[in-house]
Amino acid sequence: MNIRIDDLDRKILGELQVDASRSLDEIAKSVGSSKTPVWNRIKKLREAGVIRNQTVNLDPEALGFEACFFVLIRTSEHEAAWQDSFLRALQERPEVQEAHRLAGDIDYILKVRVQNARAYDAFYQALISEVRVYNVTALLSMEEIKSTNALPLG
């Protein structure tokens, strides 16, 4: 699974992060190479799992998702069985865009995207009925200042 990633690979990934719909010729020109090596490297990076998938970024508000919450969760339960059911609940809920297990006194953080505050409450009620949590704090986003999942490869 280990793979050697050189400077040209990073340039290609940088281009794909900005716009994955460009043609191989354009990308090759941008990174100062030609079509064949770019194609071979993209294939290699895909097979190695460095490139996971190719998606479109949608405008959440245009599709009716007006509310975004960051949810800080504390729990007193740390057994494997509890954790398994918690993780499964998060995976199954499409409102949960991100979930991280944290170090420190807060155990988990979630990013939850929903239509409105009522939809968040429905999500919250469903979650706490499925798994026991000790303390939940919801932070409501008023403005999305920046949103990208591009890595700084420059």
Added chain:
Amino acid sequence: MNIRIDDLDRKILGELQVDASRSLDEIAKSVGSSKTPVWNRIKKLREAGVIRNQTVNLDPEALGFEACFFVLIRTSEHEAAWQDSFLRALQERPEVQEAHRLAGDIDYILKVRVQNARAYDAFYQALISEVRVYNVTALLSMEEIKSTNALPLG
């Protein structure tokens, strides 16, 4: 700018969210339609800004980004000039993947992706030297349980 989005549009967007590299024919088959209407609708959705751009999702750890922090920021300054310089600082820093202005006693939350803890400290020092902040709490992610920016269109 307003656009009417029907069920077929949502199905198409759902397919594109999962895998934007599939051909029009395949997508048309998946949503139970044919090539022409699918192409027209994708074009319409792109022009309306519902589809923002097309990118690849990379494996952060494979590229050496082993640390992810959520940063909670409180500030006592709420003037426009301070806010402008703060926003500009966030936009310019590629480590900042997400930035939200919040309601409540915490003013901002950031998601910061860096190589390691030392790189985070460098980022932190640079940030507080640029803009005054009252209080900063960093939450260190131990495990990325879930990560997607797909909207629940089903």
Added chain:
DNA sequence: TGCAAAGAAGGAAGAATGTTCTGAATGATC
């Protein structure tokens, strides 16, 4: 109900792009 307008299906055709292949060049190893 009937009429007009809009959109969908299906296919055809040219342009653009993806994918494979080959010979040349480059660099590493001994």
Added chain:
DNA sequence: GATCATTCAGAACATTCTTCCTTCTTTGCA
């Protein structure tokens, strides 16, 4: 310095995109 393996540039082929057209269905309105 010779040999081997790897990579690159460009050609050649295959697929897909994009546009256009015709027919048919659906939608909206009088």
